[in-house]
Amino acid sequence: MTTSLQTFFLLGPEIALVAASLVVFLAGAFAGLRGGWSVAIVGIVGAMALSGGQPTDGETLVSGSVTIDGFSIFVRWMVLSLGLLLALVQAGDLFRSAVGHNSLHNRGGTCEEAGTFLILLAGLSLVGAANDLVLLFVGLELVSIPTYILLALKRTDPHGQEASLKYFFLSLVASALFLYAAVCFYGMGGSTSLAAIGARLQSNDETIVGMVVVLLPVALGMAMAGVAFRLAAVPMHFYAPDVYEGTSPGNAALLSTLPKIAGLVLLVRLLALGIPAAGSLTATDAASIGAGATSHLTLFWQLTAVLAALTMTVGNVMALLQKNLRRLLACSSIAHAGYLLVGVAVAAAAAAAQADRTLQAHVSDTSWTLGLGGMSASLFYLATYVLATTGIFAAITYLGHRWPEWNSGSGPRPPREEIAVIDDLNGLSGTNPVAAFALALFLLSLAGIPPLPGFWGKLSLAASALEVDWNAPIGFGSRRAVFVALAVILVLNAAIAAAYYLRIIAAIYFRTTKRGVQTDGGLSAGFAMLICMALLLMVMLQPRGLFVSASRAGSGSTFASIRVQHPTQTIDPQ
């Protein structure tokens, strides 16, 4: 692994984030809570400026274990802009389990939270740019560890501590399993470089073919544990409802968005291992795409398709029963992870189909443009999901607490309570029409009601699934049949999901309450809510902009590009 000056240049935004976090930590000794988040926001804006200053004219820059391509730039911009929104939400997250009880304590922690948060963003951005198993893992840990701290800092009552401990231990399990998968990939590829592993998988070496049969299932399965935990997908989804319920809304916003990005990035990088680089196939070896690569792609789409179906359904069915708002949103975030997986499965299946065609035709099809509509659809969907979810949690953060029912004659006024269950939002349209409208908009978008962005996302996911093997007949068990079924499951799930989203809207608009919702959350969270709403409406009116950037990031060249610059770096494992 070489480190050059260029690497520093390429990682400028991440370095800026870490530098800003250091400032926050140092200043934490004598600055207040406002100061911490202000510096954090300045840091994020600075990172954005540095990122914008980099040459991004479509070419791929590789330096050491860092790759800056269309995909990583998309991820970075998403992380930074989401970071900005989340910083506003977090700054306004004045959560108090019982008001007056430990508010001082919470306020003291805020400054460090800002620094920790910045490191988290830097880690996530690194994951997007990593081209090497080691950096990938380090980046992931750089996401996980600050998350533990944030969870523990925000809420110090037993509930909060329980939640953070649960998250901590389960995350450790997932990380350990992922590390094991990384070892297996290293075993197959003989290198930590993703490019080298990919090249090795695609070669037709006798040794690798034998090794794949043994190691690939373990590697993929274990890696999926790391992915599933971050996406909150089956089978590592159990933690989500408990943890969301036990933490503050600001942290729930963070948990339901940032790790999902990491999970999707991991999936993309893993999938890319099976895809040959543009132009790397010559006419002679076109007929011999490695058996390793084809098995990788086949297993990949089968696995993701099954997990997608399971995750969507489990998430939605669980959500139907929830009364607690944050538990419900946790279940909904599980379901959305399932939708995201649909697109990934489509991309993998399209790649597998392409491999089939190339093998059968004995030609070097250098284009490999891949019907990666699926990947683009997933990225688009991720963006719309993230916007709506952040908006919902921003709104809840902004609303803060409510007064319990209380007659002035019956003794002293009881303390305020957090907004916990759906019924706590009853009659919100009367007390806070703006927040009510925004919440309704976010929920409708998540439910996929046209013409909101969530609808466009679901539409393109379903359309991409129907596009797999478009011309093939629908035979039982064929790839086409699987994806038609997947599209149907997706649509059915969207219908199920509408039930519980609409229930919240019904509470907001059609029910009344005697106790008003008190807006005692930070104004900055309300500001974040408004930004989310404006962005959502913008995407509704003009979805093309986001479509285009998502499709650029998800296009085939991105996948192939990793290996264009890295011809061979293989170390023979024997």
Added chain:
Amino acid sequence: MQNISPATLLVLVPLLPLVGALLTLLLGKILRSRAHMPAITGIAAAAAVSLVLLASTSMQVGAGPSSGEHAEPVRPVEMITTLWQWATVDKAYTPDAGSAAAIPGTPIGELTTEMRPFSIPVVLRLDPLTAIMLAIITCVGLLVAIYSVGYLHDDPGYTRFFTLFAMFVFSMSMLVAASNFLIVYVFWEAVGACSYLLIGFWFQKPEAARAAKKAFLVNRIGDFGLAIAVFLLWMTYGTLDFHDTLSANGTILPGILGQTRLADPAGMIGGAVGTAICLLLLLAACGKSAQMPLHVWLPDAMEGPTPASALIHAATMVTAGIYLVARCAPLFIASPGALVMVSIVGATTALVAALVATVQYDLKRVLAYSTISQLGYMFASLGTGTMLGFTAAIFHLLTHACFKALLFLGAGSVMHAMGGVIDMRRYGGLRRLMPITAATFLCGACALAGVAPFAGFFSKDEILATLHSKAWPNTHGQQQSPATGHAHLHLSSFSSDAVADDLTADALIGLDALNCPDVWRILFFMALITAGLTAFYTFRAVFMTFTGPTRVPAEAGHHAHESPLVMTLPLMILATASLVLGWLLFSTHWLSHFLSATPSFALPAFGQTANAPVFHLDLAIQGTLAAAVGIVVAAIGHLGRRSDGPQMERFLGPLGALFANQFFFDQIYNVLVVRPLELLAMLAGIIDRFLVDGLVDFIASLPLGIGSVVRRLQSGVLQRYALAGVMGVLLIVFVLAWQLRS
């Protein structure tokens, strides 16, 4: 105006009313009684801009036709402004996709098996048809808005009215300016929503609420037709754009009504699919334009405020159907069977509605039936499928917008003065109390009845001439129906599509058989009779309202006087327009020349029919005679002495009861549709309460069973979560390994 592009101006026409609507909504509480200011300013500015656009388009089209000679075809004038790409799904961003469709003349049926880019641009167009529609909408809208200031002063819903009003002008301008079927659909629904909200403007009144609901539901049927038509268009043509677009690699993607397709004789798809599309479009038009059998909502819609009736339910929104059929003219030309259906529906509606109008006593209902009848005229004219027919329909649309808005506003003025009473039996001789209203109303009535120099005379004469030329083709020289010539061409070009093959023949023969001179002769006489009836009921209303001894109902109180200037000024302007517009446009042939530059009318087949309208003396005499008879009969029945009793019905015998009950349409629908649906709803209610609720309760109790499994998994115990997760991963590993081995 030199440095402002037409594209900017085109965008401004809908944008200004939209801004006006939003400002009215936001500032309504502050402005209070001046809440009309933003809306009227916006509409006025839009009217000015649309007149500029009309002038500039007219200049582009060029000078008038060279004195009746067969000049060379006018060059189509079209300008497209793409604002943004609204929806782009999937392959739309891969530039190569769909390039097969780009080669003109490729049999389009083959493309249906391809994944196509799905892309919906928000795109506006400017051509003569759009320009003239925009001018009508904004100018009449402006006059009606000014009138409303007086009509609705101190109504509690003042702000709401002007917000909706400006919103309607925005939606309607977008509807006629959009160049994509989906955008048309969106604003088709938007004008429907505005109409619904304005009919139910006084929603406290149960009749108003019921009328709004009825309008909404009946329109739903038509909108459903439009939706299916849009789906079919997408399946058939692979695009929803009207215009041609350039793809990224420089090839032309032909739009449905684009010039590439129009230049190609086989460009439009006929056959069964084409006929289905056209009939569905006709269904949509019937819903919006209140044609039989979907006309039942319009008379009830008179529950809304009179200015809304004047603009939406007389002058503009109800002409959306005319616009749609005119815009889709090439599609209809390719399906002659559907085309003749347009005429049959139109002429039948015209006659039936006119008959009903003869026995109505509610002034606004007379006018409502008259609107239905006049719209029927326009459809009858459109259905001829000749350039003359399309021109006549748009001409009549234009004059009708002026005189019908005038009549409605006049009726509103009467209603305003009479304290809300609109029953013609309860007042009379109002010409002394309200001289301006009476005079302007008379102008409108003359125009509607088709009295010689007024606007309606010329436009109705053109429609009669059009129908006459189809009925007696030999007497009109070169008039050769383009429709029949085209049919066979499309039969052959479409037979490659195996799916529709067997359907094609039957579907076409059935409807095509109607396209013969005998049918057209019947239609012509229906139109002629309608002309007489129109004159009768119009003057019956005039005589009952304005002549005879002065009588005022008790509700009027001290209100019984002429309306203020803000209401009478629009009346006077519209009256002037009704007087001069017809002669002006007819004598100069400007309209026919101008419209022939519309791309939709630029089909080569139109070339031979695109002659300037000629004044047919014999037809004019027939039309005038019919009108004269009608007026005389009305005078005999109603002039001089009061005629409160139902003599008309007595005179007509059982027919009178038929007319008075509007041909029992409401009752028939009640028995055939409403009752069964209510029964179904009741049944569904019972099923819902006992079966579905029981099932839901059962399912809800399942969580105690199934849920106990989920709960056990979701126990909150950390070790179990970890165990379940790891077991899941191990399961994955084993399944994958097994997959790889087998």
